[in-house]
Amino acid sequence: MICRKELYNLLENNEKKLVRLTSDLIKINSENPIGSQREIIDFVKKYLSDAGIEVQEVAANADHPCILAEIGSDKGFSIIINGHVDVVPAGDLSQWEFDPFGGNITDTQILGRGTSDMKAGIACALFVMKLLKQSGAQLDGNIRLHIVSDEETGGKYGTKWLCQQGYAKGADACLVAEPTSRYTIEIGQKGSNELILRAYGKTAHGSLENYKGDNAILKLSKVLQNIGRLRRIGGKYTVDQQEALSNSKYIAKTKLNVPGVENVIDHVTANVATINGGNKLNMVPDFCEAHVDMRLPIGIDLRQLEHEIREMIKESCVEGVEYEADWKNFGNSTPIDSQIVQTLRKNAEDIWKIEVLPAYQWASSDANYYRKLNIPTIQYGPSNTEGIHSYNENVDIEDVINASKIYLLTICDLLGIS
Ligand SMILES: [Zn+2]
Incomplete structure (x- = not known):
């Protein structure tokens, strides 16, 4: 043998x-x-x-x-x-x-x-x-x-x-x-998920922008400026997971060599990947949609995540922005x-x-x-x-x-x- x-x-x-x-x-x-x-x-x-x-x-x-x-x-x-x-x-x-x-x-x-x-x-x-x-x-x-x-x-x-x-x-x-x-x-x-943000406005002739209509692209861009808020959400790790967690942070720091990059391991990341809106040059856009690649760490609290998304929209002081996500993949x-x-x-x-x-x-x-x-x-x-x-x-x-x-x-x- x-x-x-x-x-x-x-x-x-x-x-x-x-x-x-x-x-x-x-x-x-x-x-x-x-x-x-x-x-x-x-x-x-x-x-x-x-x-x-x-x-x-x-x-x-x-x-x-x-x-x-x-x-x-x-x-x-x-x-x-x-x-x-x-x-x-x-x-x-x-x-x-x-x-x-x-x-x-x-x-x-x-x-x-x-x-x-x-x-x-x-x-x-x-x-x-x-x-x-x-x-x-x-x-x-x-x-x-x-x-x-x-x-x-x-x-x-x-x-x-x-x-x-x-x-x-x-x-x-x-x-x-x-x-x-x-x-x-x-x-x-980490778990990969898609977050979709949709802004709804009111269309009008493009020549009357700022006086008539409600620009959905501008609305959504205000919300997207606050996307960094989601990166503050961290995961929760058990005692048994601490060793691998500290190894991971060490590796991220040495390999990627960007200040603070170790946080990518145990925090949410939210990459605004694509954006789509508007119909025509001479129209005020009444719709805009962004797709965000969300990576969720181990031990994420979904209620906290959803709360932060709502707060992000609120903070931007715009009406008519909605979000959709089907959280399936977790750390x-x-x-x-x-x-x-x-x-x-x-x-x-x-x-x-x-x-x-x-x-x-x-x-x-x-x-x-x-x-x-x-x-x-x-x-x-x-x-x-x-x-x-x-x-x-x-x-x-x-x-x-x-x-x-x-x-x-x-x-x-x-x-x-x-
Ligand atoms: Zn591969």
């Missing part, structure tokens, strides 16, 4: 194949939005079935299929590894120093759109699955792969749907291979002492020889759909976080290889391979 050490050596001897696999995934353009994810999903399917792993395709939308694959036995520890194969659009190609879909490999890096977010993470998961399958390792449990092709535009055909359909049932832990950094295990996220987290957190932390620290901090992310992610099902869920994946969603995205080869080692060793520990 193959042991942990032998599996580790096998991985090291095949490192080049992992780098090649990452590059091959980059070469398949899977921008979302734009078109279908068919080609990349077929590639993943073929990779797994060539390795002798049974693959199932399920879909809520034919252009955004999901892949389920499983190895191991029905009994024992069950871990899900989740990742998305879609990437954000490459944007203005002239801003890139290399072909975003060239899959170039340098001495130290793999280059291209989606390297960090998150084809390197996907490659690690696929590679480790294949390694375990082909080595004939005896797993005291199972690994379930959830590969989705709709994350970058909200995930309604991806992880959210998989979880709603019951595909996550019975899992003891979930590892999302999203980009973090080697230093951080993300054990919590969510996995306890720091969970087996998945501590096992991955130990292995990451062993491999990197650095301190690895469990922390809460200032953004939101698919992890919350698993947490809603009470599955302890973490994010840890290879990346250079600076290039994510921007130009010249890349990933260090060392990060990719070490992430795959950390995944492998964590699986060994959780699934009884010593």
Whole structure:
């Protein structure tokens, strides 16, 4: 029976194949939005079935299929590894120093759109699955792969749907291979919600503005000037959450390097993202609407939030402004002492020889759909976080290889391979 050490050596001897696999995934353009994810999903399917792993395709939308694959036995520890194969659009190609879909490999890096977010993470998961399958390792449990092709535009055909359909049932832990950094295990996220503000006025001929009519755009802009009020609302954290909270603030401060930015972790953020109003140049607008991206921290008090929104409107001294929100997503987290957190932390620290901090992310992610099902869920994946969603995205080869080692060793520990 193959042991942990032998599996580790096998991985090291095949490192080049992992780098090649990452590059091959980059070469398949899977921008979302734009078109279908068919080609990349077929590639993943073929990779797994060539390795002798049974693959199932399920879909809520034919252009955004999901892949389920499983190895191991029905009994024992069950871990899900989740990742998305879609990437954000490459944007203005002239801003890139290399072909975003060239899959170039340098001495130290793999280059291209989606390297960090998150084809390197996907490659690690696929590679480790294949390694375990082909080595004939005896797993005291199972690994379930959830590969989705709709994350970058909200995930309604991806992880959210998989979880709603019951595909996550019975899992003891979930590892999302999203980009973090080697230093951080993300054990919590904020909840993303939409707040809509609508102002109603009275139309009149544009030439009579200020004398007749009631300008809805001006009204709404008065309210939006007070949006900062909402950022003062903080979440509530239990004693057990203090360690991760202080780690998170430390990380935000060091990474983002803007005064006060650590507050983003445990306070509401409200980004006025889009605004729409008016009909025509020569008319006083009678309607204006703004969409605000609201990120809610752990332990938010909804009554306080709603109260502040009403006060914000009141403070602006305008009539005829309403708001609409369907609060569904809240700050969510996995306890720091969970087996998945501590096992991955130990292995990451062993491999990197650095301190690895469990922390809460200032953004939101698919992890919350698993947490809603009470599955302890973490994010840890290879990346250079600076290039994510921007130009010249890349990933260090060392990060990719070490992430795959950390995944492998964590699986060994959780699934009884010593
Ligand atoms: Zn991502």
